[in-house]
Amino acid sequence: MKNEESLINVLLVEDEETLALIIKDTLEGQGFFIRLAKEGEEGLRQFFEEKPDVLVADVMMPRMDGFEMVRRIRRQDKQTPVLFLTARSATNDVVEGFELGGNDYLKKPFGMQELIVRIKALLGRASRYPASENQPSATEFEIGRYHFNATTQRLSYLGSETELSHRESEILRHLCENRNEVTPMQDILIDLWGDDTFFNQRSLHVFITKLRHKLSRDERIRIVNVRGIGYKLISG
Numbered sequence: 697m698k699n700e701e702s703l704i705n706v707l708l709v710e711d712e713e714t715l716a717l718i719i720k721d722t723l724e725g726q727g728f729f730i731r732l733a734k735e736g737e738e739g740l741r742q743f744f745e746e747k748p749d750v751l752v753a754d755v756m757m758p759r760m761d762g763f764e765m766v767r768r769i770r771r772q773d774k775q776t777p778v779l780f781l782t783a784r785s786a787t788n789d790v791v792e793g794f795e796l797g798g799n800d801y802l803k804k805p806f807g808m809q810e811l812i813v814r815i816k817a818l819l820g821r822a823s824r825y826p827a828s829e830n831q832p833s834a835t836e837f838e839i840g841r842y843h844f845n846a847t848t849q850r851l852s853y854l855g856s857e858t859e860l861s862h863r864e865s866e867i868l869r870h871l872c873e874n875r876n877e878v879t880p881m882q883d884i885l886i887d888l889w890g891d892d893t894f895f896n897q898r899s900l901h902v903f904i905t906k907l908r909h910k911l912s913r914d915e916r917i918r919i920v921n922v923r924g925i926g927y928k929l930i931s932g
Contacts, residue, residue, distance in 0.1 A: 707739065708733070718808075722808045748776065749777075750819060752778075755793065763793060779800045779815060781802055796862065800890050842914060846869040849861070871907075918930045
């Protein structure tokens with residue numbers, strides 16, 4: 697039997713006890729170690745105590761829902777992958793989850809194999825670009841008159857600060873790293889959403905529109921849509 701350290705450590709926050717136990721039993725037979733929490737406050741406490749490899753969280757829960765729990769987590773931890781489980785399918789609900797820092801979502805009811813594949817995909821993306829002392833990842837960027845800090849998710853303009861959502865910050869970081877060059881839409885979608893479906897393309901466009909608005913005080917800055925290929929950040 698594998699020891700706990702060699703398993704994928706998952707914190708599952710789900711108030712439907714039967715579903716939670718089914719997920720736990722299934723995943724523990726597939727190389728996972730599962731900790732359970734029944735609602736958001738308990739999930740928040742366990743997250744910071746246990747430091748899981750990935751968080752799987754239901755959206756609709758009593759006392760503190762999954763969105764509020766992840767909002768609080770992202771104030772301190774912006775790296776641990778988050779997968780939302782939801783019975784809600786409205787575009788606004790899904791976009792809100794991504795804005796708060798979710799990395800993927802799975803609509804109920806779902807197959808256990810799909811859940812396993814999505815968790816492993818999230819972990820693969822999280823470790824795709826390991827930190828290196830020789831190749832440090834840039835976290836601060838000057839964009840025209842703006843200063844962008846990707847770590848704090850803050851965009852500053854002449855002393856005035858705006859806090860970006862996790863998803864807005866990650867998209868802007870991609871654009872900054874490829875400034876004045878086309879950033880392929882597929883690269884952003886695969887890295888942040890996990891696939892390049894039409895629905896996710898629409899979600900990306902929503903975030904691009906929000907970023908254009910937040911960068912609009914400097915008329916030299918443009919985010920250009922290169923049709924069928926991707927986006928280009930031009931900062932004069």
